[in-house]
Amino acid sequence: MRRGNSPAKGSPPSQSLLRRANTALSQLQSLLPSSNPPDEESPITVIRLSAPIISSASAEPPVSRSSDVSNTSLTHPPSGPTPSSLEADLLHYKELFSKLRFSYVEQVTKEKFIRAIVGDPPLIVTPQENAELEDSNKIAKAELKALKSEVAGMVKDLEFRGRELAKQYERVQTETAQLRELPSKMEELEREIARLKEEQQVGEGSRAELNLPLAKTLQLVGGKKRQMQELDRQLEQLRNQAPRKKKEMERLQGEVAGLEQKRTNSMVAAKEAKRRKEDKGGRGGVDELEARGRWYRGSEAVLRGMLDIQG
Structure with missing residues (x-):
């Protein structure tokens, strides 16, 4: 049984993965707003979510106020909202609403007091009515406190969910970008696989061991392992013989050095004798x-x- 040569039934896995990636990408693109192209970014921000509220508020008649914050910061942010800027705006609006509530309560109280005085007949409140009003105010305050606690819990829950949704949205944006790059990467990998298959088919004649059946491949691997074990054994023997051979080599090097010295002395003596012979040979001695x-x-x-x- 040869690996990589048997035809696969049906479509290749890479083609099915490519089709699945294209299907997922088309589904994600269909979820995007139709007014924007699929390739453009369309982030979900607080400004976009508050657009219906701002538009409905702008339809009402403008009311003059002495606030130092205008609607332009909401409708047309210079560089986009940030968590710190949103927290600062929220704190500012809380202060404005508390001042507005105090002014409203003060104005309503003054108006009721004046109407009670100038009314005909004038409004006279008995102590019993004051006590009943205090009791009802206590009940209303307790209900208001409970509602405030509930609203605070809801706000915390909404903040937590908002952060989680923001993280999920960023993750979806990242995965969408990766999914858009996936088809091109898969096509590149398919081309690389085709090139490797061609190289494998070209090299089948020179490297027939790569196309052996499983039984012969295991047999070949066992033979190679036995050869490696034999080589390891021989290498261990040579390592054990290495110190003795080293000492013998040092001894032979000492003998060779002595013989070299004798050879040098003999050559010097021979040259000297030859020179003397030539000197006396010319004189007949x-x-x-x-x-x-x-x-x-x-x-x-x-x-x-x-x-x-005899010799």
């Missing part, structure tokens, strides 16, 4: 070393003759 050598050779011949040594 015999060198002392040559004469001594002749005497040694003659003595050797006499001794061999006396001792009847």
